Amino acid sequence: MSIQWFPGHMHLTRKAIGDRVKTIDVVIEMVDARLPASSANPMLRELLTRKHSLKVLNKADLADPVRTQEWLEWYQQKEGTAAIAMDSHHSAPARALIEACQQLMPSRGSMDKPMRVLICGIPNVGKSTLINTMVGKRAAKAANEPGVTRQEQRFALQDGFYLFDTPGVLWPRIIVAQSGYNLAAAGSIGRNAFDDELVALELLAYLQRHYGGALLARYPVAENEAELRALPDHELFERIARKRGALLPGNRVNTQKAAELVLQDFRSGAIGRITIETPTEFEEWLATGERL
Numbered sequence: 001m002s003i004q005w006f007p008g009h010m011h012l013t014r015k016a017i018g019d020r021v022k023t024i025d026v027v028i029e030m031v032d033a034r035l036p037a038s039s040a041n042p043m044l045r046e047l048l049t050r051k052h053s054l055k056v057l058n059k060a061d062l063a064d065p066v067r068t069q070e071w072l073e074w075y076q077q078k079e080g081t082a083a084i085a086m087d088s089h090h091s092a093p094a095r096a097l098i099e100a101c102q103q104l105m106p107s108r109g110s111m112d113k114p115m116r117v118l119i120c121g122i123p124n125v126g127k128s129t130l131i132n133t134m135v136g137k138r139a140a141k142a143a144n145e146p147g148v149t150r151q152e153q154r155f156a157l158q159d160g161f162y163l164f165d166t167p168g169v170l171w172p173r174i175i176v177a178q179s180g181y182n183l184a185a186a187g188s189i190g191r192n193a194f195d196d197e198l199v200a201l202e203l204l205a206y207l208q209r210h211y212g213g214a215l216l217a218r219y220p221v222a223e224n225e226a227e228l229r230a231l232p233d234h235e236l237f238e239r240i241a242r243k244r245g246a247l248l249p250g251n252r253v254n255t256q257k258a259a260e261l262v263l264q265d266f267r268s269g270a271i272g273r274i275t276i277e278t279p280t281e282f283e284e285w286l287a288t289g290e291r292l
């Protein structure tokens with residue numbers, strides 16, 4: 001089974017972004033550093049062919065730093081796109097964004113030649129957090145006054161530097177089956193679109209293979225990492241459920257509760273700093289995986 005999800009109004013967002021980029025100097029695509037490829041929207045690429053663009057791998061504080069570095073190099077070398085990683089709750093990394101945009105367009109950013117930057121990204125990647133960190137709540141509020149439509153949200157980051165919020169909602173577009181699972185694990189698609197237990201099992205299977213140590217530290221359900229890695233997925237899931245007390249009357253496992261616990265632990269970083277896809281894996285899914 002794969003996760004299929006087709007929220008509406010994509011054509012309206014496409015048109016709104018297409019219109020907006022005409023007057024934009026740099027387009028930022030913010031993705032989730034734990035799943036950079038799955039949290040991107042391939043539609044943006046088509047719209048941005050003659051634009052300077054910058055990938056921002058946000059939530060880097062939750063992601064595996066080694067893999068984040070791998071992704072940054074992949075974007076720069078393979079895709080020819082400038083890329084930075086950040087935790088948008090903190091102002092110093094957030095300000096690295098201004099520098100990265102200035103490097104892309106050194107001729108812009110003054111009062112007479114202002115730099116206009118558009119920030120795009122699927123819901124929940126952290127766009128509002130970044131804007132609030134950089135602009136401060138007061139400025140963000142001012143632009144949200146009645147009469148200022150969502151399409152016109154513009155924030156002055158410094159003299160001659162303006163940030164525009166995504167017009168409309170840019171939903172993820174799932175092109176390979178595994179991306180659906182990864183988006184669901186991160187909580188980036190509607191809950192009705194997937195089954196928590198299935199997503200938790202997929203996630204656990206991946207963590208077993210790649211993050212056995214972190215998994216064992218969070219859930220001491222085996223004597224050692226080798227034993228944990230060898231557990232069949234349902235057995236691992238059941239041991240975790242019992243360890244964490246996700247039980248129903250009669251000592252039966254409460255699979256829904258156990259799945260929610262595992263997903264919540266992943267989303268909050270309680271299992272550790274984890275990235276659930278690498279550039280190599282993503283290339284393999286594109287080449288051999290189930291295309292949607």
Ligand code: G4P
Nearest residue numbers: 058059060062086087088089122123124125126127128129
């Ligand atoms: P959006 O505008 O792109 O839809 O995303 P938004 O800023 O609303 O962020 C979605 C969630 O991600 C928020 O958590 C936010 O705090 C969190 N977040 C954003 N950037 C980062 C980051 O760099 N690192 C980490 N660890 N988290 C980040 P929430 O629980 O939904 O809301 P809140 O209670 O934190 O406000």
